[in-house]
Amino acid sequence: MxxxxxxxxxxxxxxxxxxxxxxxxxxxxxxxxxxxxxxxxxxxxxxxxxxxxxxxxxxxxxxxxxxxxEARAGIIWQRALEVLADLGCAREMTAEGIKLRRVEVFAEGRRAWRMGMECAGTAFPNPLSIExxxxxxxxxxxxxxxxxxxxxxxxxxxxxxxxxxxxxxxxxxxxxxxxxxxxxxxxxxxxxxxxxxxxxxxxEGGRRPDLQCVQLNAVPDWKVPYRPGHTYFFLERGLSMGVSPRPGGGYRFFAFLTDPDPTVEGPPGVEEMRDLVARSAHEPGVRLAPTDPPWANRARFQxxxxxxxxxxxxxxxxxxxxxxxxxxxxxxxxxxxxxxxxxxxxxxxxxxxxxxxxxxxxxxxxxxxxxxxxVMREMRHNLLELPPTALALRGMRLVGGPVMSTPWASGRIRSMLSDLTMHHRESALSQGGGGDRLPDPFVRVRGRHCRLHDLLSYQRWTLLAAPGAKGPGMTDDHLRALVAGYRAPVDILRPRTDPDTVPRLPGKALVLVRPDRHIGLRTDRVEELEAYLRRWFARDAV
Ligand SMILES: Cc1cc2nc3c(=O)[nH]c(=O)nc-3n(C[C@H](O)[C@H](O)[C@H](O)COP(=O)(O)OP(=O)(O)OC[C@H]3O[C@@H](n4cnc5c(N)ncnc54)[C@H](O)[C@@H]3O)c2cc1C
Structure with a gap:
C-alpha cells in the first residue's frame, strides 16, 4: 500500500x-x-x-x-435515495421514513398553490421524511x-x-x-x-446575514387537517414556516426568518415557536406539544x-x-x-x-x-423557504397559483428539489455529451424486464451497447476483449426499450456508465471508447 x-x-x-x-x-x-x-x-x-x-x-x-x-436534516430527496440504494441501505431508510406526496403553500393565510412531489423515471418517486x-x-x-x-x-x-x-x-x-x-x-x-x-x-465565502432558522418537533393542536405525506409552507412577511410530518408522529416545524437580534442564542422555546406558527398559519389558538425528547434548535449560516x-x-x-x-x-x-x-x-x-x-x-x-x-445559486432563489418580502408575497398571492401550478413550473421545481437532473457535463470525465445521470427506463435485457438501474452496480462500470450496433469492433466478443485489457471491471449490456418508453436512453451506439450512474462517454465510434479507456483506466500488466 x-x-x-x-x-x-x-x-x-x-x-x-x-x-x-x-x-x-x-x-x-x-x-x-x-x-x-x-x-x-x-x-x-x-x-x-x-x-x-x-x-x-x-x-x-x-x-x-x-x-x-439533534434536529438537523429531515428530508432525503430522490437522487440521494438512489445513492443510498447503491450503498445498500435505501430499503432500511424507506422503512423508517415517511414518503412525502404533496406540498401546499399558503401566503398570508390564503392557499396560493399546491403541488405533487412525485417524480417519474426513478425507483424512488417520492422524497422521504426522516431524521x-x-x-x-x-x-x-x-x-x-x-x-x-x-x-x-x-x-x-x-x-x-x-x-x-x-x-x-x-x-x-x-x-x-x-x-x-x-x-x-x-x-x-x-x-x-x-x-x-x-x-x-x-x-471561500462568508456569513449569511439576517437569516436564522428555528426548528421544533411537536404535535400541534390546530385546524390544519392531518394528511399523510403532506407538507405545508406558510408564508408571511419576513417568515417562511415549513411543516413536515415526522416518522413517529407530529411534525417538524422549521422556520426561516429574518434575524433582528443575532445575539439571541439557544434553541427556541415552545412559546417562541408557537407564536411563529400562529402568525404564519393564521391560527391564533394553535398549541404545540413538543415531542419527547424535544428536538429543537436555532441555527445561523455561512x-x-x-x-x-x-x-x-x-x-x-x-x-x-x-x-x-x-x-x-x-x-x-x-x-x-x-x-x-x-x-x-x-x-x-x-x-x-x-x-x-x-x-x-x-x-x-x-x-x-x-x-x-x-445548489447555492438555486437556494438563493428559493421562493418557498426564503423569508418573503412584501413584494414577493403579493406576487405569490396574485399570480403564484396559476404560474406555479403549470406543468412546466411544477416540473422545474420537482427536478430542482429531487436532484435527478444534476449533471457533471463540465467534467473532464464526461465526453461526447456525457455527464448526465443515466435515465432509468424499464428495459429488457438477458431475458429480464426491469429498471435499467437495477442492472448497474456501484462496484463496476457498465458499457451499454445499442442492440443494433454490431459493426466492426462492436460485437459482444470485441467489446469484451477490449475492456478485459483494463483492471477496472466493466459489465456489457445490450438493453432493449419499447419504442414509446419514457425516459429514453441516450441515442448512441455505446454509452459508458460510471459506477455512480453518471454517463462518462457517449459515442458511435469504438475508437473513442478505446481512447477514453486509455485515458482513464489502468491497463492490466501484459
Ligand atoms: C438547522 C439545520 C437544518 C438542516 N436541515 C437540512 C435539511 O433539511 N436537508 C439537508 O440535506 N441538510 C440539512 N442540514 C445540513 C446537514 O445537517 C449537514 O449538511 C450535514 O450534517 C453534513 O454532514 P457531514 O457529515 O458533512 O458533517 P457533520 O454532520 O457536521 O458531521 C461531522 C462529524 O465529524 C465529527 N468531527 C468534527 N471534527 C472532528 C475531528 N477533528 N475529528 C474527528 N471527528 C470530528 C463531528 O463530531 C461530526 O460527527 C441542516 C443543518 C442545520 C444546522
Missing part, C-alpha cells in the same frame, strides 16, 4: 504539507489503513460504506463519544455489516500529506496520541474541518465552498467542503451525493484501477465544487 512507505515521525515534524496542533507530543502508536475518514456524520459514514463495498480497508475516526441526536440521526444510525449499521466500524472518542488533531501517503494524528478518549498512516485521508468532519484548515485550503477538494492525498467531502443555509434541504443530500461520487474514485486509486489517480480524483473536486455552487 502506498502510505506504508512514510517514515516514522513526530507530529509537526517533516516537510510534508499540513499542520500539527499536537506540537511535539510523543506518538504512542502507529497504525495503518488504506484510507482514513475523519468524522462519522452522514458524509463520512457514506464514504466509508462506499469504500467498504469496494473492499477498501478504511478507518473512521469520530471525536464524539456517540452518534448525535438525520436515523440516516446516520442506518449508515453506521451498514458499515458494521460490511466489516467496518467507527472509532468513537477519537479526534483528528493534525494531518500531513506527502507524495506517497498521508498521516493523521488522533487523540483518543484516554488522551493518548496515535498516528494513522494511510494512502488517502478524507476530511468529513464538518464546518470546522481540521483537514481543510491543516492543509491551508481557503474556505455560504462557503473550499477552493479545492483535493490537496495531495487529502480530500474534503460534505460540510467540510461546502456549507450553506439549508434552504431547500440540500446540505446532507449534497454530502451524500458527493460521498457517492468520491468513494468509487478513491477505491479506484487504492485498487490500482485508475490510469492517473490524481487526475481522477481531481474530477471529484471539479464536479462537487460545481454542484455546490449550483
Amino acid at each position: 502506498e502510505g506504508r512507505g512514510l517514515a516514522r515521525r513526530r507530529p509537526g515534524a517533516g516537510t510534508a504539507r499540513g499542520t500539527a496542533t499536537g506540537g511535539e507530543t510523543p506518538v504512542d502508536d502507529i497504525r495503518k489503513a488504506d484510507v482514513v475518514v475523519v468524522g462519522a456524520g452522514p458524509t463520512g459514514l457514506a464514504v466509508a460504506v462506499g469504500l467498504r463495498q469496494h473492499g477498501v480497508d478504511v478507518a473512521v475516526v469520530e471525536k464524539a463519544a456517540l452518534g448525535k441526536r 438525520q440521526d436515523a440516516v446516520e444510525r442506518l449508515l453506521g449499521e451498514r458499515l458494521v455489516a460490511l466489516g467496518g466500524r467507527v472509532e468513537w472518542s477519537t479526534e483528528a488533531v493534525a494531518v500531513r500529506t506527502g507524495g506517497d501517503g498521508a498521516e493523521v494524528d488522533v487523540r483518543t478518549g484516554d488522551g493518548g496520541l496515535t498516528t494513522l498512516r494511510c494512502a488517502w485521508v478524507i476530511g468529513c468532519e464538518g464546518a470546522h474541518s481540521v483537514v481543510r484548515k491543516g492543509l491551508g485550503i481557503p474556505f 455560504d462557503r465552498v473550499a477552493a479545492t477538494l483535493r490537496e495531495g492525498r487529502a480530500l474534503l467531502a460534505g460540510d467540510s467542503a461546502h456549507l450553506w443555509a439549508p434552504i431547500g434541504g440540500h446540505g446532507l443530500n449534497t454530502g451524500l451525493r458527493g460521498a457517492h461520487n468520491l468513494a468509487w474514485k478513491v477505491a479506484a486509486a487504492v485498487r490500482g484501477w485508475a490510469a492517473d489517480p490524481f487526475a481522477l480524483l481531481d474530477t471529484y473536486s471539479t464536479e462537487q465544487r460545481l454542484t455546490a455552487e449550483k
Whole structure:
C-alpha cells in the first residue's frame, strides 16, 4: 500500500504539507489503513460504506463519544435515495421514513398553490421524511455489516500529506496520541474541518446575514387537517414556516426568518415557536406539544465552498467542503451525493484501477465544487423557504397559483428539489455529451424486464451497447476483449426499450456508465471508447 512507505515521525515534524496542533507530543502508536475518514456524520459514514463495498480497508475516526441526536436534516430527496440504494441501505431508510406526496403553500393565510412531489423515471418517486440521526444510525449499521466500524472518542488533531501517503494524528478518549498512516485521508468532519484548515485550503465565502432558522418537533393542536405525506409552507412577511410530518408522529416545524437580534442564542422555546406558527398559519389558538425528547434548535449560516477538494492525498467531502443555509434541504443530500461520487474514485486509486489517480480524483473536486455552487445559486432563489418580502408575497398571492401550478413550473421545481437532473457535463470525465445521470427506463435485457438501474452496480462500470450496433469492433466478443485489457471491471449490456418508453436512453451506439450512474462517454465510434479507456483506466500488466 502506498502510505506504508512514510517514515516514522513526530507530529509537526517533516516537510510534508499540513499542520500539527499536537506540537511535539510523543506518538504512542502507529497504525495503518488504506484510507482514513475523519468524522462519522452522514458524509463520512457514506464514504466509508462506499469504500467498504469496494473492499477498501478504511478507518473512521469520530471525536464524539456517540452518534448525535439533534434536529438537523429531515428530508432525503430522490437522487440521494438512489445513492443510498447503491450503498445498500435505501430499503432500511424507506422503512423508517415517511414518503412525502404533496406540498401546499399558503401566503398570508390564503392557499396560493399546491403541488405533487412525485417524480417519474426513478425507483424512488417520492422524497422521504426522516431524521438525520436515523440516516446516520442506518449508515453506521451498514458499515458494521460490511466489516467496518467507527472509532468513537477519537479526534483528528493534525494531518500531513506527502507524495506517497498521508498521516493523521488522533487523540483518543484516554488522551493518548496515535498516528494513522494511510494512502488517502478524507476530511468529513464538518464546518470546522481540521483537514481543510491543516492543509491551508481557503474556505471561500462568508456569513449569511439576517437569516436564522428555528426548528421544533411537536404535535400541534390546530385546524390544519392531518394528511399523510403532506407538507405545508406558510408564508408571511419576513417568515417562511415549513411543516413536515415526522416518522413517529407530529411534525417538524422549521422556520426561516429574518434575524433582528443575532445575539439571541439557544434553541427556541415552545412559546417562541408557537407564536411563529400562529402568525404564519393564521391560527391564533394553535398549541404545540413538543415531542419527547424535544428536538429543537436555532441555527445561523455561512455560504462557503473550499477552493479545492483535493490537496495531495487529502480530500474534503460534505460540510467540510461546502456549507450553506439549508434552504431547500440540500446540505446532507449534497454530502451524500458527493460521498457517492468520491468513494468509487478513491477505491479506484487504492485498487490500482485508475490510469492517473490524481487526475481522477481531481474530477471529484471539479464536479462537487460545481454542484455546490449550483445548489447555492438555486437556494438563493428559493421562493418557498426564503423569508418573503412584501413584494414577493403579493406576487405569490396574485399570480403564484396559476404560474406555479403549470406543468412546466411544477416540473422545474420537482427536478430542482429531487436532484435527478444534476449533471457533471463540465467534467473532464464526461465526453461526447456525457455527464448526465443515466435515465432509468424499464428495459429488457438477458431475458429480464426491469429498471435499467437495477442492472448497474456501484462496484463496476457498465458499457451499454445499442442492440443494433454490431459493426466492426462492436460485437459482444470485441467489446469484451477490449475492456478485459483494463483492471477496472466493466459489465456489457445490450438493453432493449419499447419504442414509446419514457425516459429514453441516450441515442448512441455505446454509452459508458460510471459506477455512480453518471454517463462518462457517449459515442458511435469504438475508437473513442478505446481512447477514453486509455485515458482513464489502468491497463492490466501484459
Ligand atoms: C438547522 C439545520 C437544518 C438542516 N436541515 C437540512 C435539511 O433539511 N436537508 C439537508 O440535506 N441538510 C440539512 N442540514 C445540513 C446537514 O445537517 C449537514 O449538511 C450535514 O450534517 C453534513 O454532514 P457531514 O457529515 O458533512 O458533517 P457533520 O454532520 O457536521 O458531521 C461531522 C462529524 O465529524 C465529527 N468531527 C468534527 N471534527 C472532528 C475531528 N477533528 N475529528 C474527528 N471527528 C470530528 C463531528 O463530531 C461530526 O460527527 C441542516 C443543518 C442545520 C444546522
